[in-house]
Amino acid sequence: MSFPKIDETHDAALKSWVPGADGHTDFPIQNLPYGIFSPSGGAPRAGVAIGNHILDLHQAGAAGLLPCDVVPATRQPTLNALFSLPAASRLALRRTLSRLLSEERMRALVEPMLFPADMCLLHLPAAIGDYTDFYVGIHHATNIGKLFRPDNPLLPNYKYVPIGYHGRASSIRPSGMPVVRPRGQRKLPDADVPVVGPSTRLDYELELGIWIGTGNMLGAPIDIADATDHIAGFCLLNDWSARDFQAWEYVPLGPFLAKNFHSTISPWVITSEALAPYRLPQPGRPDGDPQPLPYLLDTADQAGGAFAVTLKVFLSSAKMREAGLAPHQLSHGQATSMYWTAQQIVTHHASNGCNLNPGDLLGTGTLSSPDPEGFGSLMELTQGGRNAITLPSGEERLFLEDGDEVILRASAVAEGHVAIGFGDCVARIVPAR
Template identity: 65%
Template sequence: MSWWRTDETHDPARTSWAESAQGHGDFPIQNLPFGIFAPRGEGPRIGVAIGDMILDLRACTTANLLSGDWQEICSEATLNRLLALPSERRRALRRRVSDLLSDEANRAAVEPLLRQAADAVMHLPARIGDYTDFYVGIHHANNVGRQFRPDNPLLPNYKYVPIGYHGRASSIRQSGVPVRRPSGQRKPHDAEHPIFGPSVRLDYELELGVWIGPGNRLGEAIPIGEANEHVAGFCLLNDWSARDFQAWEYQPLGPFLAKNFQSTISPWIVTAEAMAPFHLPQPARPAGDPQPLPYLLSEADLQHGALALTLEVFLQTQRMREEGEAPVRLSTGPATNMYWTVNQIVTHHASNGCNLNPGDLLGTGTISAATREGFGSMLELASGGQDPFQLSNGETRAFVEDGDEVILRATADAPGFVSIGLGECRAVVLPA
């Protein structure tokens, strides 16, 4: 089955007997993402989000609703082993869970195994062995590049090679875990020497996270036509950035302490199978741009490599929370603003024989639109801090302040299918 083709689990007429799934913005029965949750007073285990509930897969195995080696796999406390399975095996589990939650005949056995999501604690979905951040958002690259190189914002290699760097896996945290403002070394423009202290230019970055499924052996590349078999699913990713540290340290080796203090991800892995209806043709490259080199080029990826996702960033300041005001939306834009596709970044990552492993995480880099309403960072919204913007309650922002909560959301839409979401990715900034 081709990775962009659908089956009965995507049927818009399919409904769940779990009432909260009907019309749910993120988790209708057509989604069924996997995550690691802990019910109140219990240990972490694998679950599937359905509406406002979580289906406990460990409990399903105990009740003999999942047979064979699923009983062992679904009793684990991380998703690494499940992610390592071939897509056909994951698809089989998706079909079984969909049947359990849609067939009224299963309700009596399954309903006691549902837990209230509001009462559960979410954990990281996998042991993340490695984390790599790319730079595929061409409008972000242009917007940032213009601040430093007005006449030549993109470096010569950008349109030939998916740019990336290795990040820090140990400091990735799930949505809801606060991020503490980092301290580090920065050099103010009017200072002769650098100083050490809290960042004064803390920023967010709107990204997609790509979860690696089956890996590849060291020394063996992943052909572009097979890259999709190594993608298990997606999440939202906020790659927090201390822009003042970054400006001082990034030459000659790239980001370091400006990025590795913490990254935040949404806790549910929306599977590649769930995303099957939400693929689009790659946007045509502008006239004069080079075509990808042959190892990054396939007809299937050209026709189905882009994602039909709408991305959003919201901000709720501490004052807004105290006054009972809802978060304000800062930006919204499509994920088609990626210059390189998910399959291309996976292929390029392994093109030198680098071995990817189940549970590795790739970040797309900041995804911005060409215009201000779709900018994916405050660095862009406030023009590098030179043009602070006003919020609806009269507060202004040039960068993220203590007490601010940044919230990322994403919705997948396609004609004739039920929309699904990636869940929220949110975190409050604490003082240094």
């Protein structure tokens, strides 16, 4: 396996002529994530975030500033064609953009192609053909398992196979769109029959999303040594969950209406190339845990398949916003809580011959740290709805109320390198219809 290399685009000393880019929390020149945006009154087109601005890739390509082989992909209203390009072409595009946005001599030519980000509308980055959600956050899986099976929280297959389920691509929405409280069936433990109504145990789930780049043919598995070539980038993912529906419906076929009503993703694709400096060894498995089966085991993946990414969740209630209170941090944890790497997820998904396509989205599952400060859902933080969380406004929460806004944030940090962020993943709960 060969991961993207650290090169001149990651240089901590590199500066941009774009005002506000240097020192930007999320989008300094060392990041350069891709997205789909609309300027005021304009049609959706591909762009790259730089500080508080967005560079129009369509204009840059039309002006002859980008590599010829990537120009057709920049003319599309989604990133699917860009994702499908070979890794070498995506790297060449990154290097070109880095020069355009750092070299002062390019400023007069490129500056007219910049748009203020706060004046633009952000869309889904790709047309998502398929969405699969995994369950690789071992601490979350253990915590949830303890609530239902205190003596046996992890089922026997968990440490042998990356568990996942096929989700609903049609209800994935970009950050900023409201979440309508879902209606459905729920049954209380002491009730004889279920009832139908709005969910009373609405929850968030903190996840990373993995964007598929080049795909594979039906019937042709992806070798673990080649898996990184099939990953275009990453985003934040909030897999909203109706826990009351979930408890009633998940046996025998697993998640259904409890999960498919809405999923929120951050709109910027943090590329595999941008994350090169922030790779870490995959944490060693505890004594007694089995080694991955041969098709999931690669020395290079174990040496650099994890990421130094810090994840945070914040909550802001309507009452807090009215009082001018800042969002309250609920958790703070690390992406190294993944029991399986992104490459193992991709390899396993295609191991039976399943064909992945450019723009497919894979979720990691909820990422929780071992301690409560890093729990990635209210289900864990409140111990299944038994222990309320107190907000700065004095309000208490077991699960989400109408008007609550959940904010996911992430940053990649490594010594000697500039920190880069993922951009916010935000959505507000509105009443059921």
